[in-house]
Amino acid sequence: MADQCEFCDGEMEQRRVLARFRYKGETIYVEDVPAWVCKHCGEQYFDAPVYKRLEEIARQREQIRRVITFPLAEFDMAVS
Numbered sequence: 001m002a003d004q005c006e007f008c009d010g011e012m013e014q015r016r017v018l019a020r021f022r023y024k025g026e027t028i029y030v031e032d033v034p035a036w037v038c039k040h041c042g043e044q045y046f047d048a049p050v051y052k053r054l055e056e057i058a059r060q061r062e063q064i065r066r067v068i069t070f071p072l073a074e075f076d077m078a079v080s
């Protein structure tokens with residue numbers, strides 16, 4: 001991974017972040033993701049294995065939502 005930001009040449013540091021990325025036209029958020037963050041502009045970069053994992057999470061999320069949308073609504077009614 002480059003040690004300088006592609007956009008502003010700022011210094012990079014490795015941090016765990018709330019990752020934000022686009023998947024099939026949707027913005028997905030995943031907490032506690034190891035990333036390289038530009039100290040200057042805040043741009044996030046992910047190593048290839050990390051990015052792959054994020055895509056897996058996004059895919060699973062899509063499946064989960066398809067399967068349990070209705071049961072979740074029922075569960076909410078039962079609690080209130």
Ligand SMILES: [Zn+2]
Pocket residue numbers: 005006007008009010038039040041042043
């Ligand atoms: Zn930058």
